[in-house]
Amino acid sequence: MISAILSLADVSYSYPDGTHALSSCSLTIRRGARTAVLGANGAGKTTMFLHLNGILRPSAGQLQWEGTPLDYSRNGLRMLRSRVGLVFQNPDSQLFSASVREDVSFGPMNLGLTDKNVRERVEEALHAVGMTEAADKPVHNLSYGQKKRVCIAGVLAMKPEIIVLDEPMAGLDATMQEEFTAVLERLHGSGITIVVATHDLDFAYGWADQAIVMRAGRVLAHGAPREVLLQKDVQDELGAVPLVAEISRQLSLLGIDLRDNGYLPRSKGELLKAITAHTRQENRP
Amino acid sequence: MLTELSAYTNRWRQAPPAAKGLFSFCGMAAAFAAGSPRTALLVALILSAATILGAGVPVLRYLRVATPALLFLLASGLSLVVSLDFGGSTGGLSAHLAGAELPRIAQVSCRSLACLTALLFLALTTPLVDIVSLLRRCRLPDTLLDLMTLCYRTLFVMSEAVHETITAQSARLGYATFTLSLRSLGGLVANLSVQVWQRSQVLQLAALARNNDGALRFLGPDYPNPARAVSGAAVSGLLLIILAVTLP
Numbered sequence: 001m002i003s004a005i006l007s008l009a010d011v012s013y014s015y016p017d018g019t020h021a022l023s024s025c026s027l028t029i030r031r032g033a034r035t036a037v038l039g040a041n042g043a044g045k046t047t048m049f050l051h052l053n054g055i056l057r058p059s060a061g062q063l064q065w066e067g068t069p070l071d072y073s074r075n076g077l078r079m080l081r082s083r084v085g086l087v088f089q090n091p092d093s094q095l096f097s098a099s100v101r102e103d104v105s106f107g108p109m110n111l112g113l114t115d116k117n118v119r120e121r122v123e124e125a126l127h128a129v130g131m132t133e134a135a136d137k138p139v140h141n142l143s144y145g146q147k148k149r150v151c152i153a154g155v156l157a158m159k160p161e162i163i164v165l166d167e168p169m170a171g172l173d174a175t176m177q178e179e180f181t182a183v184l185e186r187l188h189g190s191g192i193t194i195v196v197a198t199h200d201l202d203f204a205y206g207w208a209d210q211a212i213v214m215r216a217g218r219v220l221a222h223g224a225p226r227e228v229l230l231q232k233d234v235q236d237e238l239g240a241v242p243l244v245a246e247i248s249r250q251l252s253l254l255g256i257d258l259r260d261n262g263y264l265p266r267s268k269g270e271l272l273k274a275i276t277a278h279t280r281q282e283n284r285p
Numbered sequence: 286m287l288t289e290l291s292a293y294t295n296r297w298r299q300a301p302p303a304a305k306g307l308f309s310f311c312g313m314a315a316a317f318a319a320g321s322p323r324t325a326l327l328v329a330l331i332l333s334a335a336t337i338l339g340a341g342v343p344v345l346r347y348l349r350v351a352t353p354a355l356l357f358l359l360a361s362g363l364s365l366v367v368s369l370d371f372g373g374s375t376g377g378l379s380a381h382l383a384g385a386e387l388p389r390i391a392q393v394s395c396r397s398l399a400c401l402t403a404l405l406f407l408a409l410t411t412p413l414v415d416i417v418s419l420l421r422r423c424r425l426p427d428t429l430l431d432l433m434t435l436c437y438r439t440l441f442v443m444s445e446a447v448h449e450t451i452t453a454q455s456a457r458l459g460y461a462t463f464t465l466s467l468r469s470l471g472g473l474v475a476n477l478s479v480q481v482w483q484r485s486q487v488l489q490l491a492a493l494a495r496n497n498d499g500a501l502r503f504l505g506p507d508y509p510n511p512a513r514a515v516s517g518a519a520v521s522g523l524l525l526i527i528l529a530v531t532l533p
């Protein structure tokens with residue numbers, strides 16, 4: 001049985017200027033899953049994320065933590081925010097201390113932990129994102145990718161159950177993206193539920209267990225990436241199909257079946273492996 | 286940011302800020318205690334030697350950081366020495382040399398110089414982050430320190446924004462002529478005010494997201510052997526004050 005950790009039920013939200021950013025948005029985030037949220041610019045991903053952490057409150061509908069409606073009292077929000085870590089899109093808007101170590105300590109200090117406890121968590125979090133070396137550097141001397149890691153460490157140090165990242169890959173070079181995926185994978189391995197907003201279809205297709213596609217403040221499709229991302233209406237909305245899926249499809253039209261135990265490859269690596277395996281089979285006498 | 290660079294790269298970066306703050310404070314006390322310009326100069330010399338030889342700040346960088354303040358000191362010293370007089374008894378413009386006041390002016394200038402070197406010592410060996418955490422331990426009001434932290438951080442974020450905006454404007458010939466420059470400058474200021482406002486809003490959201498409910502709390506850094514360093518600083522600082530008091 002798959003358990004829901006956080007869910008939105010018919011959530012609507014309008015910004016003060018009257019923009020309807022979310023309208024009857026319903027979705028479920030499963031515990032322990034890797035969820036990718038996709039959608040065109042302005043679809044409402046960031047707005048939805050701000051709801052997950054209790055920063056915005058729905059004007060209609062409700063959010064549920066493991067089935068019970070969120071409690072927006074002081075204590076309720078405290079609980080929620082220590083369980084749901086939110087990493088913003090622009091690192092400069094999240095880092096407000098001048099030194100790396102200090103900034104990472106900000107969240108745990110807010111939780112009211114002892115200094116010793118905070119110190120341990122900070123070192124642990126910095127280690128988890130591979131930033132121990134740069135711990136004493138001033139934030140403004142870090143590269144963009146390093147700043148992003150510090151942001152994650154800052155959230156990680158609060159030991160959340162879910163980490164929600166708004167476009168973590170944007171602005172990173174290919175190597176950094178790969179390293180970043182590895183960091184996400186490690187976090188996921190340690191039992192943290194991960195939600196990522198992204199414009200990178202290929203990444204979503206290869207990485208996620210669950211895809212949510214948004215359009216104009218609503219959920220357009222919700223389910224396994226290999227189904228959702230190949231749906232016709234989703235393709236029309238996002239304007240593309242995952243490259244790996246497209247290649248497999250074209251090859252299957254040519255009569256080359258890349259299925260392995262019934263599964264098509266999901267990432268570049270898997271695709272290459274499947275093609276190699278297939279060629280080898282063909283060449284066998 | 287030359288100060289910044291030194292603060293993070295000097296030999297005494299890892300020394301506890303309490304020790305450096307104490308020594309700097311003693312330096313200022315010694316500057317005030319100095320009975321003659323000669324003694325004040327000696328104090329200044331010792332303090333700058335501590336910065337250059339002790340903390341290993343390159344001489345040239347030290348001079349470059351000190352120059353603006355020194356020029357300012359020189360200008361104010363000169364304006365004390367020479368006083369201009371309009372009208373007066375003769376009706377014309379006349380300049381007076383303040384003859385009798387000279388020793389006192391020398392005294393004030395040399396003391397200021399010594400104070401300057403004491404402050405430079407702290408600024409060039411200790412990052413602002415450490416200074417703030419030191420002040421926090423001295424029980425300065427949180428609001429003031431939070432402001433310092435935010436201003437400092439914002440300085441870098443904003444300078445980047447200014448840089449980017451100017452580059453973008455120049456790329457579209459925003460500064461090609463004088464009139465265009467004025468217009469672009471106006472645009473820059475307007476754009477920056479909006480950006481400052483938006484950024485401060487997002488910063489607040491980010492603070493909320495990490496469970497903040499008011500004061501910005503951070504973990505102070507940890508230093509090896511704080512007691513030894515602080516007592517070392519106390520002893521050398523006291524010696525400096527005694528020197529300043531006993532010398533004529």
Ligand SMILES: Nc1ncnc2c1ncn2[C@@H]1O[C@H](COP(=O)(O)OP(=O)(O)OP(=O)(O)O)[C@@H](O)[C@H]1O
Nearest residue numbers: 015017019021039040041042043044045046047048
């Ligand atoms: N502070 C705000 N005030 C008013 N309207 C806003 C505000 N923030 C976002 N909006 C509007 O709400 C809608 C949803 O925006 P949101 O930022 O959630 O989209 P998004 O999916 O994150 O887009 P992107 O991919 O560009 O980050 C947009 O129409 C946007 O213009």
Ligand SMILES: [Mg+2]
Nearest residue numbers: 045046089166
């Ligand atoms: Mg967004």
